[in-house]
Amino acid sequence: MVIKEANKCYIYDSHDNEFIDTSMGSGAQIIGHNNNLIKKIINQVHKGTIYTIPNCYTEEVNNYLHKYFNPDLDEKYVFCNSGTEANMRAIRLARAYTNKEKIAKFHGGWHGGLDGFIEGCGVPEATKNLITTLPYNDDKCLKKITNELAAVIIEPVQGSNPRSDIGPFLHKVQDKCKENNVLLILDEVMTGFRLSALGGRGIFNINPDIVTYGKVLGGGLPIGALGAKPHIMETANVFYGGTFSANPLTMAASKSILKTIINSKHIKYSKLKTRSQLLRDELNDLFLNKKKSMRIIGCGPINRIIFTDKPIKNREDRDKFENVSLQKAFYERLKQNGVFINTNGIIHLSMCHTRKIIYKIINAIQKSL
Ligand SMILES: Cc1ncc(COP(=O)(O)O)c(C=O)c1O
Numbered sequence: 145m146v147i148k149e150a151n152k153c154y155i156y157d158s159h160d161n162e163f164i165d166t167s168m169g170s171g172a173q174i175i176g177h178n179n180n181l182i183k184k185i186i187n188q189v190h191k192g193t194i195y196t197i198p199n200c201y202t203e204e205v206n207n208y209l210h211k212y213f214n215p216d217l218d219e220k221y222v223f224c225n226s227g228t229e230a231n232m233r234a235i236r237l238a239r240a241y242t243n244k245e246k247i248a249k250f251h252g253g254w255h256g257g258l259d260g261f262i263e264g265c266g267v268p269e270a271t272k273n274l275i276t277t278l279p280y281n282d283d284k285c286l287k288k289i290t291n292e293l294a295a296v297i298i299e300p301v302q303g304s305n306p307r308s309d310i311g312p313f314l315h316k317v318q319d320k321c322k323e324n325n326v327l328l329i330l331d332e333v334m335t336g337f338r339l340s341a342l343g344g345r346g347i348f349n350i351n352p353d354i355v356t357y358g359k360v361l362g363g364g365l366p367i368g369a370l371g372a373k374p375h376i377m378e379t380a381n382v383f384y385g386g387t388f389s390a391n392p393l394t395m396a397a398s399k400s401i402l403k404t405i406i407n408s409k410h411i412k413y414s415k416l417k418t419r420s421q422l423l424r425d426e427l428n429d430l431f432l433n434k435k436k437s438m439r440i441i442g443c444g445p446i447n448r449i450i451f452t453d454k455p456i457k458n459r460e461d462r463d464k465f466e467n468v469s470l471q472k473a474f475y476e477r478l479k480q481n482g483v484f485i486n487t488n489g490i491i492h493l494s495m496c497h498t499r500k501i502i503y504k505i506i507n508a509i510q511k512s513l
Pocket of ligand 1: 257
C-alpha cells in the first residue's frame with residue numbers, strides 16, 4: 145500500500161482508496177493528520193529549515209519540558225531525530241556515567257533498530273553479549289538486575305502487549321535498580337505525551353534516571369530526545385551531535401505541541417482515554433458474543449487486538465497462543481472493510497477518532513470477523 149495523502153484520521157492510497165488510520169504515524173500524530181497546529185510551522189520553512197547552529201526554539205522546548213513535565217530532571221535535553229537515536233544516546237550516557245557496559249532490556253520490548261537490541265544478521269556477537277533480555281511482567285527478572293548492569297531500559301507500556309496493570313511490576317524493577325546501583329532508562333518514545341501529558345511516568349508514578357522521547361514530541365516531524373537527572377546529565381565527554389539534531393523545523397513543531405499540551409487545547413487526554421475504553425469494551429463484548437478467541441487489550445489510547453481468549457501476561461504468552469496466519473488474514477479483510485491496522489498491530493487513537501469513528505471501526509471489525 146502506498147499512501148498519497150492523509151487527513152484527520154483518514155489515509156488515502158495511490159488508488160484513491162480511503163481507510164481509517166489506526167497507526168497515526170506509529171503513534172506520532174496524536175492530534176490527527178494534516179492538523180492546523182502543525183501546519184503553522186510552514187512559517188519556519190520561510191526562515192530556513194536547517195542551521196546546525198542552536199536556534200531560538202530549543203531553549204523554549206527545554207524550558208517547557210523542565211517546567212511543566214519533568215522538573216526533577218536536568219533543564220537541558222539532548223535532541224536528535226528518532227527514538228532509536230535517543231535510546232542510543234541514553235545507553236551511551238548510562239555507560240559513561242556508571243563506567244559499566246552491560247544493559248538489560250525486556251522481552252517483547254521495542255527500543256528501535258539498535259544493534260544488540262535487535263537480533264538477526266549483521267549484529268556483531270560482541271554487541272549482543274553486552275545486552276541481556278529479561279522476562280517481562282515476571283518477577284523472575286528481578287534477580288537478574290545486578291550491580292554489573294549499567295542500566296535497565298523499559299517502556300512503561302509495551303506496544304506488543306499494552307496493558308494498564310503494569311504499575312506494580314514497573315515499581316519492582318525501579319526498586320531493584322536502585323538497590324543495585326543500576327540506572328533506570330524509561331523509554332517513553334511511544335508513551336510520552338500520549339498516555340497522558342506526563343506520559344507513562346505520570347500514570348505509573350515512575351521516577352527514572354534517564355528518559356527518552358520521540359514520536360508525539362515532534363508533532364509529526366522526526367524527533368528523539370533524552371533527559372536525565374542533573375548529576376547524570378553532567379557526565380563529561382559523551383558525544384550526542386548530529387547534522388539535523390534540534391533542527392528549527394522540528395523544534396518549532398515541538399514547541400507548538402508542548403504548548404498545546406500545557407494549555408489543554410488540541411489534545412484532551414480524558415477524551416482519548418474514554419474513547420479508547422469504549423473501543424475495548426465494545427469489542428470485547430463483541431468477541432465474547434461471537435465466541436471468537438480474540439480480545440483487545442490496551443492502556444490509554446494504545447491498544448492491540450490479541451488473537452486468543454486466554455489471559456496473557458506478556459509477549460511470550462501472546463506468541464504461544466496466537467495464530468499468526470489468521471491474524472494476517474483478518475487484518476487484510478479489515479483493510480478491505482476500510483480500516484487500516486499496521487503490521488505491528490498497534491491501534492493508536494488520535495483526537496480525530498471520535499465516537500462516530502470508533503463505531504465505524506467496530507462495525508468494520510464485526511464485518512471482518
Ligand atoms: C518504545 C519505542 N522506543 C523506540 C522506538 C524507536 O523510535 P524511532 O522509530 O523513532 O527510531 C519506538 C518506535 O516505534 C518505540 O515504540
